[in-house]
Amino acid sequence: MTKKKIAIAGAGIGGMVTALLLQKQGFDVSIFEKEKKAGGRLSFIERDGYRIDEGPTIVLLPHLLKEVMEEAGVDERAWSLKALETLYSITFKDGKTYTKFKDKDEQLRELSRQFPGEEASFERYMKEMHERFEIGNAAFLQKSFVRGKDFWTFQNMKSLMKLKAYQSTKKLTSTFFKNKQLQEAYSLQTLYIGGNPHTAPAMYSLIPFSEHEHGIYYVEGGYASLVSVLEEELAKRDIPIYLSARVEKVAEENGKVVSIKVNGENIQVDALVWNGDYPQAANMLGDKKRYKPSSGCLLFYFGIDGIYENKNVHQFFMGENFEKHMREIFEEKKVPTDPSFYTFNPSGMDSTLAPNGKSVLYTLVPVPSGDHINWQEETAFINKMVDEIESRAFPELKKRMEWLEVKTPNDAGEKGLFMGGSFGLAPELLQSGVFRPQVKPTKLANLYATGASIHPGGGIPIVLQSARHAAHQIVKDFAHHSFTKDVNQNERLKESISSL
Incomplete structure (x- = not known):
């Protein structure tokens, strides 16, 4: 029997893992990448013997990362994680520094030192958020919603109410902690996925909880080292990656993709998985909806003579008025x-990243997405930030x-990221859960998608979960010769909520 041909547009980590999952199930898979190298948002800045992650750095949900990589058939000995006992520190403008720890007892001692009286609040936070994580994981993270009616069930509505998804992350955090600085310390994490803590749904409060519950890890050699691990596995299993190969056009007949055009050549396919930044290609794929981008990032990469050994791996430095900063990014732009x-x-923990006696540093400043700011003209601000760092x-x-x-949002836009945003779609209520593009994002029956803009959302382990959803859906569809999709109910409900 002839193997079904699956084309994957994009060699980001979601596309590569989808390819590995599908190959294990007997599909003939090829990956087409428009850039000269694979990896997408996972890449290195490399210069003069220095190497530092260009994109994601904080490794969350290690169990999910390991689980999907194992399912994809990647040898666990090919890569390794290192746990951080000190998660990170947050230094406020008044000089106070609050440090987060993996150990719960150490965290309570830190609260006693910095925010006396909030210890019981933290214990209540961890207890209640543990219950919410179990609900959110089972009801939303582990499921896709190809059929809208699978989301709009009585049980899911109960889960949404328990998660208080109608509240913002900041609002929910304020129900636990009285101190404003502590509220910021447990809501700023929506910025990891480009969201505003004052508007992102409270379900994203599970991110700071997970930091304590599951830990923060470091991939030995840098997060982007996973790219070479996956490339080696793809090569071992004869799954081709065609570089500098842009999918220019998708041809359809009778509501199904029949071929793609790559660098002028038509290639027949039985299904297509889109792993490029989905909003950028939505119109070409038949999706006419308007989407809102995540925040952008101003990124600084340094090669340093010497090593700052007594500094935490991850640190946050708060401005005088965090709420004003969020308003400038998301409203005033x-x-x-x-x-x-x-x-x-x-x-300080990885000597392989720089020549002997030297080091690398990375700084991220959340800024507006979009191309309305010409960052080449903002040298005064960039110099000011170097002084501040x-x-x-x-x-x-x-x-x-x-x-x-x-690197600026202008650079991100030129690389194909939606409106220069670094994290795909903004994690707002009407772009989360069932309202986010699903693994079958359009009416094209054999078009699938994975990546940061696809449910369940951004962050590398979560993107791998979307890859797993996509692969499982493809296996299911081809096994049952069923390519139906319910798209209308979600849109009607979204319109109703928007009008409220």
């Missing part, structure tokens, strides 16, 4: 006046700096 920022200092985080930074690269 302007260059922020006093932004909070995040730093990544991995060389030096004064608040890394002394003598400019003196010890051997090189600096800066």
Whole structure:
């Protein structure tokens, strides 16, 4: 029997893992990547013997990451995770530093030192959020909603109420903690996926809970080292990746994809998996809906003479007014006046990232997405941020700096990220859960999708979950010769909610 041919557009981690999962099930899979290298958002900045992650750095949900990689057939010995006992520190503008720990007892001692009286609040937070995580994991993370009616069940509505999805992450956090700084410390994490804590649904409060419950990890050699691990596995199993191979057009007949055009050549397919940034291609794929992008990032990459050994791997530095910073990003969409920022200092635990005695650093400043800001003209702001990073985080930074690269939302847009946003679709209520594009995102019966803009959302382990959803759905559809999709109910409900 002839194997069914599955084309995957995009060699991001979601596309590569989908290919491995499908190959195990007997499909003939090929990957077409428009760039000159695989990896998508997982990549390195490499220069003069230095190497640092360009994109994601914080490894959450390690059990999910391991689980999907194992299901895909990737040898667990080919990569390794290292747990961080100190998760990260948050330094406020008044000089107070609050550190998060994996150990619960150490965390309670830290609360006693920095926020006395909030210890019981934290214990209640962990207990209630554990219950919510179990609900959210079973009801939403582990399921896809190809048929809208699978979401709109009585049990799911009960789950949504228990998760208080109608509240914002910030609002829910304020029901646990009285101190405003502590509220910020347990709601800023929506920025990991490009969302505003003041508007992102409360289900995303599960991110800071998971940091304590499941830990934060580091992939040895850098997060992007997973790309070479996957490439080796693909090569071992004769799954081709065609680089500099853009899918330019999708041809359809009778509501199904029949071929794709790649660099001018028509290729017959039995199904297509889209792993590019979905909103960018939605119109070409027959999806006319309008989407809202995540926030953008201003990213600084440093090569340093020496190593900042007494600094945490992950650190956050808060501006004077975090709420104002969020308003400037998501509402006013302007260059922020006093932004909070995040730093990544991995060389203290990984000597392979730089020449002997040297190190790498990374700083992320949340900024608006879109192309309305010409970041080449914002040199004063960029210089101001380097001064801020030096004064608040890394002394003598400019003196010890051997090189600096800066990436902006303009660069992200040129690479094909939706409106220069770094995380795909914004994680807002009407772009979450059933309202987010699903693994079958359009009326084309054999078109599937995976990636940060696809349910269940952003973050590498969550993207791998979308890859698993896509692969499972393809196996199911071809086994039953069933390619139906219920798209109308979701849109009617979305319109009703929007009108409220």
